[in-house]
Amino acid sequence: MFNKFKNKSKMEDNEIYSDKTEFSNMEVTIENIRDILSNSSDVIYQVHYINGRHDLPVNVVFIDGLVDTKIVNDDVLKPLTQEKVLEEIKDFNTIIDLIEHGTIYHASRKLQNDLEATIKEILNGAVALVFDKEKKAITFDIKGFDKRTISEPTTESALKGAKDSFIEVLRVNTSLVRRKIHSPYLRIKETIVGRQTRTTIAVIYIESLTNEKLVDEVMKRLDSINIDGATTAGSIEEYIVDNKYTVFPQVLNTERTDKFCHNILEGRVGLLIDGLPTAYIIPATLAMFFQAPEDYAQNYIISSFKRTLRYICSLITLLLPGFYISITTFHQEMIPTVLAISIIRSKAEVPFPTSTSIIFMLLAFEVLIEAGFRLPKTIGQTISIIGALVVGQAAVQANIISPVVVIIIAMTGMAGFTMPNQDFANALRIFRMLFVISATMSGLYGLAIAALLLVYHLNTIETFGVPYFSPFVANERREVTKDTLIRVPLRFMKKRPSSLKTTNKKRQA
């Protein structure tokens, strides 16, 4: 029975690639191009006479909107009509030869013998001169579509440091990386994902530095993706990670070019996806989600302080609501007497148990965040007013929620916002709910079991051969203290992280 299913899926695979094999056999003629691209309104087909001679027609094909019309006019069509050299020539072969070698002077020109490649170029924003008789085409890469300018990072802002961020166009993004890393060994390998979208994905690494096996593994996983389209970030991320059932992010995404390059230099592999302004860094470990770009721009003592604060905040946002439930319903003797009396006073008229009000407030908090995301920016502020007034003030005055609970939730929420990575903060929020439930059931005892489960879970994750919990778990000795809870002066970070098994281990002399 299982074999049956297997056969079926294989058949489907063949169907998917069948169209590809079809047009690799076809010849480069305007008829075939018309067949495949059909008559979409934005595909322009023109017949152009070279030097105005009726016996020398050439087909011009391009997609309106993807090419820069002015350059097409001045650099392609004008020489084709006016160039003196072409006046004398009678046969197409010489013309093709001349054009290929500079009679039409455009930097990016290519002679195409293959229909598939020609169509790919046209769809990427090239102008094709198709010579029907010779079954050949010459393409000029004249991309001229509108794109967003390189702007400041919106989600990861930094006081000190580069202010450029990635945009949606892959070529611009790779140029941003090239501008930061001038090494001749910087490698940008491209592959195509998505049967319909044909999205280009660039794998970026430094040869002779990055672990070759890691690069190969990334390429292998990218090539094995077989989906319709890579239009959202998840469509790549979800298919290449190892542990498909965890809530914790296993690749680090960033829109900052400096953070991206920093990680490339550390020996990781970068991923740029055409059409997405977020870049991916592979593999990611838990400690990386506590690193903010400014950490390396500020004094190391200040950075260490902030880093430690972030670790403490992650514990607060995970444990505080559960801890509060535990001590107020199971371990009242733990609270100092004066505090216990003020908690009792504040809760005297509240009808709900502590755990109910904590869960209610946590859900209200999640709703506020979600509503804030969904609303347009201009009316987004109303959310905070409604949230603060209704959930906070009114609920306390109506004796539905104890003010101490509001303080606890506020502290929890604020501590959660210190996480530099949103995906990681979301994962912590999910586990926080688990902690609250286990604390409701059995106090600190339940909290301890839930914490054990979390640590166990984190230790089971491995991304691209690197333990997620490294450098805390693996045998990495002094690395544990270098760039985790504290950030030592940069001159002490002499080696790349050993868990990455880089070819070149030293990063400074």
Next chain:
Amino acid sequence: MRKILVGIGLIFLIANLTGCEKGILPEGREIDDLQLVQVIGIDKLSDGSNDCMITVASKNLEIGSNKDSSGGTGGFTGGSTSKALVLTARGKTVFDAVRNIQTHSNKTIFWGHSEYYLIGEDAARENISKYIDFFTRDHELRIESKVYIVKGSNAKQLIEEFNHSDFYIADKLESLGHNLKLLSISKELKVHELIKFLDIHNGSARIPCVHLTTRDTEEGKNIKDLECDGYAIVSDLRLVGFIGRDISRGINFITNTVDSSIVTVKDPTGQDVSLEVIDSHTKVIPRFNGDTLESILLKTKVISNLGEIQSQMEFTDESTISLMESQESEILKTEMKKALEEVVKLKSDCLEICDRISLRRPLKWHKIKDEWIQIFPNVKIDIEVDSKILRTYELVEPSGYRRRE
């Protein structure tokens, strides 16, 4: 799948192997359903029934909330205006009384926050250990709580009468504890220290006392107040006598538990000078003849600062200083001597002298340790006090001394 099964199995085992008898999960209760007891009074009933009486005081949380106290049943005293909610219950044993007290309250009595145990004089005269056993055995009560003996009355009376004053009894006891450090007339004693002391000193102990006084206010109204008052001396687990606050400082000097104290002496002109004791140390030097303990020398070194001078005479003179030093020595020596005599008379081994001998001469101590109770009242104890005045704080000479020249 196997991993998940193993995980579930492990959690199941962890949950079931906790050693709890009832149920898998612990039982929770809301914090606002609790009445946090802070002061517990323990009394023996004087009606000959051999029953115990427990009086507990917890903070009255309804003050200022404009709501009438709903009142309680049974021994519920203290209205909405008093600072503490006081409950009383009796029972055959302390534990029995503790359970009975629950019926008098509309909330769950929570013992985890008890800070002070007040033991009535009658109960203490019968047997200390009998009445504190429950408090050291039960898991909910803290062994960090402090013990006081109520001098001259029973604990119930003290707690109830003090409840008419403007203070909350736990706050007052806390401030008394701070005062004890400044006066050094006794020292706070935690209940675990007490049971340890009773065990290693043959049932002897010294426990700080409190008593109720009446203080006159300007309006001529009497108000009740708590005062700390020396030590209660326990011998053979029973209260045998008190050392009043006039000489109880001597015990602190002997046992090296002086934090700070004021000694008032006279200068050559007959005016008062106050010395502040900032440091003191007493060495216990046993003198053996063969294996018999002949005498014990208590050698005390006291370091004081000059805190107040009421006359205007010149003080840089060394003879004046040494005069005051010798007066201080004499005063402290008398206090120590009187306290020592009193303790010896009560046949209590509460001065930790035996511990110090065992540390100083462990081999000899080993031979006399069994007869120590018989030896101690008869052995000759000498006291030597050596005082030294070090500094005079901000001023050296009193202002105005030049005028007299």
